[in-house]
Amino acid sequence: MGAIGIDLGTGTTVVCHPREGVVHDAPSLLVEWPSRRGRELLIGDAAAALDGRTPPGARVGHPVRDGAVTDLGLVRLYLRELLRATAHGRWHVRRPHAVLSCSVDATPLERRALRESAEEAGCGRADLLPAPLAAALGCGLDLGDPRVQAVVDVGAGTAEIAVFCHGVVLARRSCRHAGDEMTAALRAHLREQHGVLLSTSVVDALKTAASSAREPLAAEGRDAATGRPRVVPVEVAEIEAVLAPTVRRAGAALGDCLDDLPVAGVPDLLAGGVVLVGGASLAPRWREELETALGLPVKVPERPRTCVAEGLALAGGRPELRSLPA
Template identity: 25%
Template sequence: MFSKDIGIDLGTANVLIYVKDNGLIINEPAVIAIDKRTDEPVAFGEEAYQMMGRAPEHIQIVHPMKSGNIAEFEMTRVLIRHFLEKALGKSLRIKPHITVCCKADTTRVEKNVIRQVLMGAGAKQVVMEEESKVAAIGAGIDISKPSGNMIVDLGAGTTDASVLSMGEIVSFKKTNIGGLHFDQCIIQHIRKKHNVYIGEKTAEQVKKGIGLVLMSGEKPNAMNVHGSDLATGIPKTIEVTAEEIHQALQLPIGKIVETTRDALEGTPPELAADIAQRGIILIGGGAWLPGIDTLLTEHLNVPVFIAENPLTCIAEGTGSLMDSIGKTWTRII
């Protein structure tokens, strides 16, 4: 029997699985719910995510990925095993060949951990590719030519800025600032200003609703936010404005601008000229923050565009890679 070819985007916030000839099959939160009384998993992915802030005390919500790396070995293995069974069938009788993406600065030890997790989850063989290259392919960029292309991945755990030419990474910078850090800034701001505690899911809703990177001349938007009064512990609803959330996000946004600038400044002049003409492509969930492309354009004097498929281009890039190069299972990094 032939093995299935699988591409995995193992992200801090989401796991995406691309099955060759079938497309994107899994796109779910990288979350697992554990019953602390038995140490057994009770829910995975989207189902576990819906339990956040609502589960009883004996249910622990675990995020096994931190800042783009595996933080909980066994929990990640169990989670990936579940998703593979969901994508390919419960028995996993035919072990898949897996292409997985890793950061440009991933160490050999970290790569070995990723490989061990995937092999333990049911993989027959594992190939690793650098995430920036795969993302560029998924975004429709031809990185094989001697010209500069720049990808900025605004992920949940990190922000990565990469310049590519002739299929290689020429300049790379990373900061451990991402969408989850934005959520924490919002939680801390509301706690400090309004004396109200909100959970991570509520903070994410605020970020998506009124998390403006740039303030327009129009009247700022606002939304009602539900939390717990820190003084009394009882539920409380407050109004939060886009302007105050904009101020709360200034520090992490500034770090993202700085990281992107550093990668651009470390680029050879000829390739930098290409980027100035072609622009920078944004991917990842943070690419949807209103105004982030305009803000980066203003600070870098380089046009910045959001990819057509910012959330899925890494997973789809693994599919394009498998289609173009066929079987590459002897190339184990």
Template identity: 35%
Template sequence: MNVSLEQLRRCHFGVDLGAARTRVYVKGAGLIVDQPSVAAVNTRSGALIAVGELAERMTGRTPGYITVVRPVSGGTVVDIEMAHRMLRHLLGDKTRRALRRNLRLRAAACTPHGADPLAQRAITETLVGLGARRVELVDTLIAAAIGCGLPVERPEATMIMVCGAATTQVAVLSLGSIVSAERVPVGGEAVDHAVVQHLRHQHKLMLPGQSVRPLHIALSSNGLTAHGPTQTEVLGRDVVTGLPRSVRVDTAAVRDAIQTPLTAVLDCIGKVLRDCPPDLVADLADRGIVMVGGSALLPGFDQMLRQATGMPVHIADRPDICAAQGLGAMLEGRIEPLVLNPLAA
């Protein structure tokens, strides 16, 4: 952990700025913001038109002078000014005024594992723009593990996989610290892209921007397994004529297209296990992997990992908000650290 629990207890609010959604936890009030990390801007005047869910519904439906932007990519703030404006509007005037009453306003933020100093500085400056005098950074893997109830402070192995929109992070934790961890630039967006490219190449069909989730295509029921429906009907736009057209899609072919990006996730899990001490790997044979993050809900993803690794795989309750809940638990002081006092001579 980058910061002590005592420092986190002094923070007044915590932010989990993800590529897909932004979540804000206020001490004493709970999770008050859970909105898409999207903003719509008028390019003529520079005015912010909408943020959150309303801005996300505008994607692909705006006139030329309105642009829908995502100020966060892969858990990293790529547009500090826009991220700051988006957070201001998501919090609202009432909440901002309440927070600013604290003369020494402190904030905490989740950062991806292995984030470089520039990425850490970007999230820090974003929260300083909201009035925070001090910003504490917490590794997303630690926050998510605490949020889903894993005993991270004990001397036993716990393995967590944070499945985000743009990245997947895998780690083995013990004694409140990360023993081994890896991050790969593969997430829910990569799976969506694989499905879109498959339909474009094989069926000359272009899907609407809001309809690329595999959940809406064919992978409901048994998801990525071979026990789901053999075919499904998909409506989109013909690449050649530009006219609306529906086609019958073979779900087995869709599953094959998805396997390519998911193979990188399996390689990531293997590397983390190879870098772990044998005693911790033995613990994981019984406890398995806990999946968190929005992409953990991809139908059949857990079954595929179970078959490929031979380990138990569990999806956390409300996996999408685990990191924010863990951050809130540390702010509220609900986590008791394991005290290791030096032995007397």
């Protein structure tokens, strides 16, 4: 059997099996729930359903913050439960081989800590691959191509770009102008301008729906003055205007990587364009703002949310791709 791909992100974790495809796509969240039997652990959708509704004594944990692992103990616990929840005996492997995503800016110490945490959680062996390279592989790009290629990965905590050639990263940039910043900006705007308090999940849903909606969207929350339930209609153009500054800041920060790009690689990017992936890239204006900032055509693949995990699973069968230096 090949390796399972685990894209452990700030907002979402996606697990892909090399033969069965995506078997897990849920929030990166763990809830330790007090019960009569002791401590009950919930992850993913089950944990998200209880977020904000937890009683005293419950613990809500995010294994990744702003694109980085901050609590290795929590990561080990989360990955252990993730392996249990996704296996269900289907792989018949007690300690599966896994390939995990990492940031293009991850230090050797951060890489080692993540690898060891995965192995201690139950992986027989854990390899790492920078998320943009995994996304390229999942989108069908050839990492061994001598032409220069580029991928932008926009997650909840970070947005990053990698420009690579023949499997080697030539230029890279990372910034924190990403999904969480857009969510915070939209939540603050709706509170100040419409007087409504919204949960993170509702704001995230509005943010994503605005990319394809044509009619006003309904924001369901609590009136900031009275505390009563309230539904507010919000125009799509208004949401786009609130999100646009974050997207422009990200585009400017990521565009700086072109300063490090060899001049000979520019024609390749003009011909092939830049691939845009990541769950937060589904929010409005990303494609347009990146094309303006980079001066290059930007393409969105068919499955931008899951292509990183799909690429990680493919990399498991290709030893030369595992743990490529960023």
